[in-house]
Amino acid sequence: xxxxxxxxxxxxxxxxxxxxxxxxxxxxxxxxxxxxxxxxxxxxxxxxxxxxxxxxxxxxxxxxxxxxxxxxxxxxxxxxxxxxxxxxxxxxxxxxxxxxxxxxxxxxxxxxxxxxxxxxxxxxxxxxxxxxxxxxxxxxxxxxxxxxxxxxxxxxxxxxxxxxxxxxxxxxxxxxxxxxxxxxxxxxxxxxxxxxxxxxxxxxxxxxxxxxxxxxxxxxxxxxxxxxxxxxxxxxxxxxxxxxxxxxxxxxxxxxxxxxxxxxxxxxxxxxxxxxxxxxxxxxxxxxxxxxxxxxxxxxxxxxxxxxxxxxxxxxxxxxxxxxxxxxxxxxxxxxxxxxxxxxxxxxxxxxxxxxxxxxxxxxxxxxxxxxxxxxxxxxxxxxxxxxxxxxxxxxxxxxxxxxxxxxxxxxxxxxxxxxxxxxxxxxxxxxx
Numbered sequence: 001x002x003x004x005x006x007x008x009x010x011x012x013x014x015x016x017x018x019x020x021x022x023x024x025x026x027x028x029x030x031x032x033x034x035x036x037x038x039x040x041x042x043x044x045x046x047x048x049x050x051x052x053x054x055x056x057x058x059x060x061x062x063x064x065x066x067x068x069x070x071x072x073x074x075x076x077x078x079x080x081x082x083x084x085x086x087x088x089x090x091x092x093x094x095x096x097x098x099x100x101x102x103x104x105x106x107x108x109x110x111x112x113x114x115x116x117x118x119x120x121x122x123x124x125x126x127x128x129x130x131x132x133x134x135x136x137x138x139x140x141x142x143x144x145x146x147x148x149x150x151x152x153x154x155x156x157x158x159x160x161x162x163x164x165x166x167x168x169x170x171x172x173x174x175x176x177x178x179x180x181x182x183x184x185x186x187x188x189x190x191x192x193x194x195x196x197x198x199x200x201x202x203x204x205x206x207x208x209x210x211x212x213x214x215x216x217x218x219x220x221x222x223x224x225x226x227x228x229x230x231x232x233x234x235x236x237x238x239x240x241x242x243x244x245x246x247x248x249x250x251x252x253x254x255x256x257x258x259x260x261x262x263x264x265x266x267x268x269x270x271x272x273x274x275x276x277x278x279x280x281x282x283x284x285x286x287x288x289x290x291x292x293x294x295x296x297x298x299x300x301x302x303x304x305x306x307x308x309x310x311x312x313x314x315x316x317x318x319x320x321x322x323x324x325x326x327x328x329x330x331x332x333x334x335x336x337x338x339x340x341x342x343x344x345x346x347x348x349x350x351x352x353x354x355x356x357x358x359x360x361x362x363x364x365x366x367x368x369x370x371x372x373x374x375x376x377x378x379x380x381x382x383x384x385x386x387x388x389x390x391x392x393x394x395x396x397x398x399x400x401x402x403x404x405x406x407x408x409x410x411x412x413x414x415x416x417x418x419x420x421x422x423x424x425x426x427x428x429x430x431x432x433x
Contacts, residue, residue: 241272263334
């Protein structure tokens with residue numbers, strides 16, 4: 001299939017206007033460099049390495065800040081830097097993006113960060129996670145490739161987004177999740193009325209199952225957003241990097257801390273900044289990329305600590321279920337970005353994760369899911385270990401909403417007081433004199 005004409009998915013209508021040409025010129029293997037057309041493939045036919053979108057540098061350099069700033073308040077303001085979605089009529093989207101970049105002065109003061117600290121809060125997206133960015137790209141690509149349905153293997157947030165996108169445009173979706181997923185994410189996936197399949201196994205088991213299903217006749221007309229259209233899906237994460245740079249006044253922060261599951265988000269934020277610098281949209285001031293993992297699922301951290309180029313799979317445990325990918329597909333590329341930029345990787349346990357959630361909420365008003373708790377706790381660890389420079393401007397990423405992962409907090413937060421409906425009771429509780 002070639003990405004040329006609309007298929008059977010239906011996009012929301014949108015205002016017309018000049019449609020910029022796509023800068024994408026094909027797919028390229030990240031291992032051997034073999035090139036392919038804009039097709040529905042995620043693995044290289046030559047070496048079985050992963051494919052990613054390859055762009056025409058001349059078209060990228062033709063994009064200006066003014067062109068971007070004139071665009072919609074969503075990821076589609078960067079359409080001229082993306083592989084699909086240049087024509088608004090072709091988009092299958094919840095219009096995510098332009099989420100808050102929150103200045104975290106109080107948290108910075110507690111941690112001893114003097115260079116400034118920001119939280120990129122992607123819980124403000126339509127289904128309350130950064131996955132709306134990647135699914136909007138994948139669903140739009142699926143439309144152009146002629147698919148009639150969408151599907152995914154997910155640790156939760158992706159399931160929410162796929163089901164919501166399908167509900168918006170009225171097409172079937174199939175979402176496969178581990179059976180022990182957090183109740184909040186199960187409910188949010190189920191409420192859209194799509195097909196939700198619980199699998200007795202880990203995410204890695206679910207992913208293997210969907211890889212097999214994608215090859216069956218029954219799912220021939222289905223785009224598995226993080227598999228057969230993965231090259232387009234992954235490009236959605238770049239928009240978070242673009243936004244951070246734009247929201248900082250078209251400059252790149254010196255340091256960023258990013259949670260890692262597959263490792264894809266980290267690689268794409270780094271790619272976004274390299275693209276902006278190469279296109280002359282921002283000055284190439286250099287930056288350091290730091291990865292954050294849960295101690296219950298830390299294959300990339302382990303590889304980094306041991307100086308390995310290969311990431312050895314692990315069996316995930318722990319409360320940060322959205323990060324529980326034991327065999328991370330982008331692990332080697334995440335390691336490359338971290339090492340190339342002079343960054344590091346941290347890992348934290350469940351108690352530290354819960355404390356990270358509470359610290360962020362208490363000091364910024366941002367309520368993060370467990371992945372955000374991992375990121376904040378690793379930030380603290382990196383500062384204490386001297387691996388992150390407290391005098392440099394730093395951004396941390398919150399990728400999802402805390403209401404999705406309430407269970408770890410229920411034993412440790414709750415009422416500060418309980419009183420009867422009388423002044424006497426309130427006085428006895430010490431709330432008034």
